[in-house]
Amino acid sequence: QVQLVESGGGSVQAGDSLRLSCAGSGQTLSRNALGWLRQGTGRNRDFVASISQGGEISKFADSVKGRFTIGRDNAKNTMYLQMNDLKPEDTAMYYCAVRIARYYTTDPSRFDYWGRGTQVTVFS
16 A cells, blocks of 8 residues: 655744655655645645656746755655745645656646655745
8 A cells, every 4th residue: 555644734924944754664665656736624625846757857836936846865765845935825735746657747636646744834
């Protein structure tokens, strides 16, 4: 069974930064495309960012472009999401997600597994 564990969430002020991390069981992360999703209260789970298996391609939601970066370390089976210049609208539960494929996706429904999430709260 695939296990994903997110960490790094917290409560911050607008303009601050946070770095989320994701660790996976076995070699699940290193062999597949990865991404981050988020879900605010009363909202659908939305796409945030994704990265191909080799790390050469990354995609971002328009709302976070220029502020968030995504990266991975296949040797350590980990992934991160660096979030800068956070805004109150970034407040959500953030989920690490895996797509069992090498190529990235920006469609939340195409991810196969995700973790339990880590909460990010941004105060104005």
